[in-house]
Amino acid sequence: MTSAENSALVAVDIGGTKTAIAIVTAAGKILASDCFPTQVALGPETLCDMVADTFSCLRRQLGDSDLIGLGISAPGPLSSRTGCFLNPPNMPGWHGFPIAEALQDRLQLEPQLMNDANAAAFAEFKFGAGMGMDTMVFLTMSTGMGAGLIIGGQLHEGQDDMAGEVGHTLVALDGPVGFGRRGSLEGFCSGPGLSQLAVTKLTQALHTQVDSLLFRSRKDWRLIDAVDVGLAADAGDAVAQSCLVECGEKLGHFCADLVDLLNPDAIVLGTIGRIHADLIIPAARVEIDRIAHPTSAMRVKILPASLGDQLPYLAGAAAFLARQ
Numbered sequence: 001m002t003s004a005e006n007s008a009l010v011a012v013d014i015g016g017t018k019t020a021i022a023i024v025t026a027a028g029k030i031l032a033s034d035c036f037p038t039q040v041a042l043g044p045e046t047l048c049d050m051v052a053d054t055f056s057c058l059r060r061q062l063g064d065s066d067l068i069g070l071g072i073s074a075p076g077p078l079s080s081r082t083g084c085f086l087n088p089p090n091m092p093g094w095h096g097f098p099i100a101e102a103l104q105d106r107l108q109l110e111p112q113l114m115n116d117a118n119a120a121a122f123a124e125f126k127f128g129a130g131m132g133m134d135t136m137v138f139l140t141m142s143t144g145m146g147a148g149l150i151i152g153g154q155l156h157e158g159q160d161d162m163a164g165e166v167g168h169t170l171v172a173l174d175g176p177v178g179f180g181r182r183g184s185l186e187g188f189c190s191g192p193g194l195s196q197l198a199v200t201k202l203t204q205a206l207h208t209q210v211d212s213l214l215f216r217s218r219k220d221w222r223l224i225d226a227v228d229v230g231l232a233a234d235a236g237d238a239v240a241q242s243c244l245v246e247c248g249e250k251l252g253h254f255c256a257d258l259v260d261l262l263n264p265d266a267i268v269l270g271t272i273g274r275i276h277a278d279l280i281i282p283a284a285r286v287e288i289d290r291i292a293h294p295t296s297a298m299r300v301k302i303l304p305a306s307l308g309d310q311l312p313y314l315a316g317a318a319a320f321l322a323r324q
Helices: 044-062 099-107 116-127 185-189 191-207 226-234 238-262 271-275 277-291 294-299 308-321
Strands: 008-014 018-025 030-037 067-074 111-115 136-139 147-151 154-156 266-269 301-304
Touching (some): 008 044, 008 308, 030 308, 067 116, 067 308, 116 136, 116 147, 147 238, 191 238, 226 238, 226 271, 238 277, 238 294, 266 271, 271 277
Parallel strands (some): 067 111, 266 301
Antiparallel strands (some): 008 018, 018 030, 136 147
16 A cells, blocks of 8 residues: 555544544544543534544544544534534534534544545545446435436536435325425435325334334334334334335336436435335335336436444545545
8 A cells, every 4th residue: 555545534423313433544544432422412523522432532542643634523413614514304403513624623633524435435435335436326214315426537517516406306295204204315315204105004004903013112103203114114014115116116206317317326324224125225226127228227226335333434524534
């Protein structure tokens, strides 16, 4: 490796559920890492303090070393130019917060802030499922739903960092609420959206006397979350599996338009799509093949993200590396 490839940076990935921090080389080797619950309700200042404490522990593990910068991957919408959150729908108390400046003050490193979907897209393009591809779309499918676009081998962010804000796109006239819109892509293809979809299906099951493991997963089945849905689906529960299949169908309907618009080599699925690829990808594939132009549909691959548990750490690194 060259000295540039051996250079290390701090990577921070802020999610609606979990925050990950690591020291990573420019070649994508994770030297030290840790994560903790984001606890959105405690506010951004508390999170920045927790990141600083975790960073101090990681740096002590490695001893003295030169760090070339700080990459921050965070939910959008945000502004990389001002270093501030704009109005991420799942983090209402964080709107307008200058996250890049706050972390720069604590870590004393020059920051680069990037939308988490864009950062994850670049990480998968550089180190994972998208290596060697020309055009690729990454879909987060986590607490929220966003897209990162690699077009002609370049990350496309848009003039206002708003390219890929697909969560509010309508895929049905009615359905779960996500990104403030009923029937949106985020409503069907995010963790909170899956919870809503499951409660609707369980209400129908209750009235038609259909049993489900989800009725027994919590004291109040109306409070089930996406993890409950996934566990029940893995155990063969028909109601839970139907939630993931419907997620895949709505995803495929949206992706068919992406295929016609961008003619990509691949669409790479994050968290939920990766974990439940066996149910979601076949359902999405049927819709893409049914709706999209056959030439473009034949080309595109639908792939689970390949970086697995390393993706948050490498997404934080990608937020810095993509700017270099």
